Amino acid sequence: MNKQKRTEIFTRLREANPHPETELNYTTPFELLVAVVLSAQATDKGVNKATDKLYPVANTPQAIYDLGLDGLKEYIKTIGLYNSKAENVIKLCRQLLDKHGGEVPDNRKDLEALPGVGRKTANVVLNTAFRQPTMAVDTHIFRVANRTGIAPGKNVVEVEDRLMRLVPKEFLMDAHHWLILHGRYTCVARKPRCGACLIEDLCEFKDKTVE
Structure with missing residues (x-):
């Protein structure tokens, strides 16, 4: 061509x-990051249904970490592979708190070092949240x-x-x-x-x- x-x-x-725009519902880079991690092998519609209930209760790394693994699972159990996704999100929150002051990094290297975040997820966050091509x-x-x-x-x-x-x-x-x-x-x-x-x-x- x-x-x-x-x-x-x-x-x-x-x-x-x-x-x-993305069809995932989010208002902050962190909400987008979690939504994209949850969206692997799931529909955006299914993820939105879960995060629309989760985010009013917990939408920061500290708040989701404080929910704990079982608490988070309650919100996302309608999403495929929710057990492993919940584990990744909790670990991801811990790492954001420990290494990045609770902020989502705006570079590929740090994003891909987060649990549950591969190249595709990093690309979505860099493009959609940080407007990088x-x-x-x-x-x-x-x-x-x-x-x-x-x-x-x-x-x-x-x-x-x-x-x-x-x-x-x-x-x-x-x-x-x-x-x-x-x-x-x-x-x-x-x-x-x-x-x-x-x-x-x-x-x-x-x-x-x-x-």
């Missing part, structure tokens, strides 16, 4: 949604990047590298949100909604579906 086509794709995505490649972005031809790659790291290199600079800050939302609602896994797609004529997917 050439640069001109990529530019047109992101121009259209931006026109349709000038200020894309990063690309958090989840299943949606991986699928859209490969299927459309925007940035094909064999694994998430390859796709991330190519997107960071190939997405025109003016779109880089919000590209991760546009691609996730496009994959979630239009370029869906089983049967992409090509007939309802605003970039269908630019997409290089060979087996387009007819609605």
